Amino acid sequence: MSEAGLGVLELGVFDHHGHRVPARFHIEDERGEPWTPAPADRDAWRAAGNQRPVILYSDMRECLGRWTREASCSHLAFGEAGIRLRPGRYTVYVQRGFEFAPQNRVVEVAAGRVTHAEFRLNRVLALPTEGWYGGDIHVHIGRRFAEDNELWTRVLMAEDLHAINTMSFKHGQPEPEMDQYAYGEAGEHQHSHYAISPGTEFRDNELYGHITLAGLQERLDPVSVGPSLGLCENYPLYSMVFEEVRRQGGLGGWAHGGISGPLGGTNNYESLPIEAAMGLVSFVEVVQFRNFLGHATWYGLLNAGLRIAAAGGSDFPFGIWLAPWHPSIGSDRTYARVDGEFTYRKWLDAVGRGQTYASSGPSLRLSVNGAGPGDVVNWEGDRQRVVIRAEARCVLPLECLEIVVNGALVRRIAASGDRLSIEYEEAFDLDRSSWFAARCRGQAAPAVFGGQFPWDLMAHTSPIYLLRGGRPVLVEQDITRLADMVRLIRFSYVRQGKFDVESHREHMLSNCAQALRYYEGLLKMS
Known part of the structure; x- marks a missing residue:
C-alpha cells in the first residue's frame, strides 16, 4: 500500500x-x-x-x-x-x-x-516506597559492549523491572553463548533504580540439572558439563561450582524448581538434594513458566531443616513459547526487601537472606508476630501463640490467598469484592518448630493482554522460621523421601555418569555420602 x-x-x-x-x-x-x-x-x-x-x-x-x-x-x-x-x-x-x-x-x-x-497509566501499587524491588533472576542476554546497556535499561524501564541477572550458558558449542563484555563491577550497569548484572547458568542435561549463578566476579568455566551441553565429562560437580560462587561473593540457586525435565532438557534426577544438604543452595526458582515449579521438593528441603529462599525468573528469551504476544522478560520476578537506596548488591544480598517473594504478578506480604520472610525466631517452652498476617494485592483479579505451614496447606481464603486484594489474620498455637509461608493465585483474562488464553498469576513468599529452642524443622516423611532420592541419584549417576578420572567419580560418591549422613542424622533426631 x-x-x-x-x-x-x-x-x-x-x-x-x-x-x-x-x-x-x-x-x-x-x-x-x-x-x-x-x-x-x-x-x-x-x-x-x-x-x-x-x-x-x-x-x-x-x-x-x-x-x-x-x-x-x-x-x-x-x-x-x-x-x-x-x-x-x-x-x-x-x-x-x-x-x-x-x-x-x-x-x-x-x-x-x-x-x-x-x-x-494508573499506579495501583508502589512497592519501592515499601522497600520491595522486583528483579528477574533468570535472563539470557548477550552483551558484547557496554553500549548494549542503554537498550536494555530502556526495556527494564518499560517493564518496570528493577534488576536482571543476565547469564551466559552453553548449549553444545565449544564457546559460551549470551556472554558478557565484563564480569564483576565492570560488567554491572545501573541507571536510577534499574540494574543489569552478569551471571552464568551452569547446566548439565545428563545428570545434575541447571543452576542460576548471580553476582559473579568472573565467568564460571566451563559453564556447562556433560556430553551434550559441555562437550565433556560430568565434572566439575555442582558443589565445586557453588563453592566458587561463594568465594567470588556471589549467590547460587537452583533453576526451574529443580525439575527441569522436559522444560529444561534434563534427562535424570537433579542433584538438588545433595548440594542443598551440603548447605550450598541459597534459593530455588519456584515461580516460572506460569507455574509453581518444584515447590513440593522445596517444601521437603525446608522440612529437613534447610533455609532456602523463593525466587522467580523468566528464562528470557526462552519463555516466549508460552505466549508470543507477551514478552517473557520479567514475566516471573523475585521481589526482595531493600533498605535505603536501591542497588543491585543490596537486592541480591536480600535474596540471600531470604527476604523475598516470587511472583508472576501479585504482591504478597506475610508476617508472624512481626517477623517477615527470611527471619528466624527462636522460642522457648511447650507452646507458643503467634499471630499470622498476610495480604495479597494485584492489578488483576485474584482467586485465593493460601497459608502454608511445614509444607501443608492450613488456610485458603477466597477473593471477594473487586478481587484485587485479600487480607488475612489469625492466631496459631505452636508446639514444635515450624516454618510459615504464603502463596496466592489469580488469572488474567485473554482480553487483558490481547492473548489467546488466560494468563496465570501466582506468588509465593519465602518462609518465616519459628524454631522451638532453636531446633530445626523436621518432618520425618520428607526427610525419608530425600534420603531415598539421594540413594536413587547415586545409583543413577554411577550407571549413567561420564567421569574421565576415577577420582572424579569418587568425589561424586563422597558428596552423595555426605548428603545421606545429613538426612540420616536428621532422622535420628526426629
Whole structure:
C-alpha cells in the first residue's frame, strides 16, 4: 500500500502526573493479527533516536543471536511513537510491569489522517516506597559492549523491572553463548533504580540439572558439563561450582524448581538434594513458566531443616513459547526487601537472606508476630501463640490467598469484592518448630493482554522460621523421601555418569555420602 493509503497512530503513554513514561504496547487488527513495523518505519525511528519504540525481538538480534524469536508481536514504547497503519479498527494494549493497571482501547485509523491515542497509566501499587524491588533472576542476554546497556535499561524501564541477572550458558558449542563484555563491577550497569548484572547458568542435561549463578566476579568455566551441553565429562560437580560462587561473593540457586525435565532438557534426577544438604543452595526458582515449579521438593528441603529462599525468573528469551504476544522478560520476578537506596548488591544480598517473594504478578506480604520472610525466631517452652498476617494485592483479579505451614496447606481464603486484594489474620498455637509461608493465585483474562488464553498469576513468599529452642524443622516423611532420592541419584549417576578420572567419580560418591549422613542424622533426631 502506498504512503498515501496509510494513516498514522500517534501513541502516547503518561503517568498520573502527565509525564511521558516508558511502557509496553501491542497492537492487533480486527482479525487479531499483530502489527509489525515496515522497514521504512524502522528507518524513520532510527533517525528519531530515543523516541522510537524497541521491537521485541528484532531490535535485539545482536544480543540474542540465534535465539531471536520473530514470532513475538509485543513491543516497547518510550513515551511516544508514531505508527503507520492501514485504515481500519485496531485494539491497542498498554502495560507497564506489575504495579500499573493494564489498559486497552479500540482506535479507528483513517487513510491520510493522524489518530491520537493517549494512555494515562494508573499506579495501583508502589512497592519501592515499601522497600520491595522486583528483579528477574533468570535472563539470557548477550552483551558484547557496554553500549548494549542503554537498550536494555530502556526495556527494564518499560517493564518496570528493577534488576536482571543476565547469564551466559552453553548449549553444545565449544564457546559460551549470551556472554558478557565484563564480569564483576565492570560488567554491572545501573541507571536510577534499574540494574543489569552478569551471571552464568551452569547446566548439565545428563545428570545434575541447571543452576542460576548471580553476582559473579568472573565467568564460571566451563559453564556447562556433560556430553551434550559441555562437550565433556560430568565434572566439575555442582558443589565445586557453588563453592566458587561463594568465594567470588556471589549467590547460587537452583533453576526451574529443580525439575527441569522436559522444560529444561534434563534427562535424570537433579542433584538438588545433595548440594542443598551440603548447605550450598541459597534459593530455588519456584515461580516460572506460569507455574509453581518444584515447590513440593522445596517444601521437603525446608522440612529437613534447610533455609532456602523463593525466587522467580523468566528464562528470557526462552519463555516466549508460552505466549508470543507477551514478552517473557520479567514475566516471573523475585521481589526482595531493600533498605535505603536501591542497588543491585543490596537486592541480591536480600535474596540471600531470604527476604523475598516470587511472583508472576501479585504482591504478597506475610508476617508472624512481626517477623517477615527470611527471619528466624527462636522460642522457648511447650507452646507458643503467634499471630499470622498476610495480604495479597494485584492489578488483576485474584482467586485465593493460601497459608502454608511445614509444607501443608492450613488456610485458603477466597477473593471477594473487586478481587484485587485479600487480607488475612489469625492466631496459631505452636508446639514444635515450624516454618510459615504464603502463596496466592489469580488469572488474567485473554482480553487483558490481547492473548489467546488466560494468563496465570501466582506468588509465593519465602518462609518465616519459628524454631522451638532453636531446633530445626523436621518432618520425618520428607526427610525419608530425600534420603531415598539421594540413594536413587547415586545409583543413577554411577550407571549413567561420564567421569574421565576415577577420582572424579569418587568425589561424586563422597558428596552423595555426605548428603545421606545429613538426612540420616536428621532422622535420628526426629
